[in-house]
Amino acid sequence: MATSPHIRPDLQDVPSYRAGRRAAVDQPGRTYSLASNETIYGPLPGVAEAAATELEQPHRYPDAGVTALVQALADRCNVGPDWIATGTGSVAICQQAIVATCNPGDEVVFAWRSFEAYPIITKLGGAQAVPVPLRPDGTHDLSAMAAAITDRTRVVFLCSPNNPTGPIIASAQLDEFLESVPASVLVVLDEAYYEFALASVADPAELPDGVQLARERINVMALRTFSKAYGLAGLRVGYAVANPALTQALRKAALPFGVSAVAQATALASLQQEQEMRARVSETVRERDRVVEVVKAAGWEIPMPYGNYYWLGLGEQALDFAASCEAAGVTVRAFPGEGVRVSIGEGAANDRVLTVLARDFSR
């Protein structure tokens, strides 16, 4: 007789999501988390008040249609509201995209290393992960990715800026790639760090705009999130922009009421603070450029960062480096054998990492 419920045997092959380690409670004298690409600013003005108002009615279900937020996003993106789908963070939308497109054995192509949720949600969906190695400079190898597409391919994830390495996919290369992908294959352009990238480029034309591409191409979906530049990682809300056939499929694959009332209200309030958000993003980008300058001056060649983080290709030293940072009171994100992703945080935290790097890991 069975002694426990049957669990899908293939679940054993699904890695668990590893979140960045949290630092011990922040306090003066203090420890810092540079492990999860969070911003260091508190909520944007008006956001805490919007949350408090929603908390007066916790016994009510949220608006299942997310009406006000969807309308505000549609206005901003210059599309109809049926072009927007929201989700419990954009990671949930990645999963909905797979649920909506893949049958068992279908293939999902993504660069690797990239966002660690891609292989997890692919396998959970019963689909086959097709990881395509990044180039040595941390960029997507788009010709190899195009070559990896078969008649079983249902989804291609593109991550720009790439997490964890940092580079964007350049507009011209992306256009060429999209031209080569059959219209039957969904291309999900994950732009979680779009706002940082926009503040990083000299000419906006260098940076692909997923919203624009989604309007031009029937098989492109742009993913954006409130977790990074808008600072709402704890409240879980992201969105897709794509044509109505695709957003409808996403909605069918979503759990009902996935975006809480507090998330809806705070995202809406955050959208009204565009200018302050951009000021914070610019500050982060300035600080990132300062830090990267020091890293490069120390002899490191690192991939060009466009998000609020940078990549150190430490290889076999990755875990040692993370341990040294932790001893210095800073958590960073190590990928054993590959490298370390370091978020941009408080100046003092960034400096501690630079100190560890110069002291024990010089090039």
Ligand SMILES: *Cc1c(COP(=O)(O)O)cnc(C)c1O
């Ligand atoms: C942080 C991140 C996300 C967004 O996650 P949420 O679920 O919206 O919090 C998506 N993609 C990438 C590449 C990320 O780094």
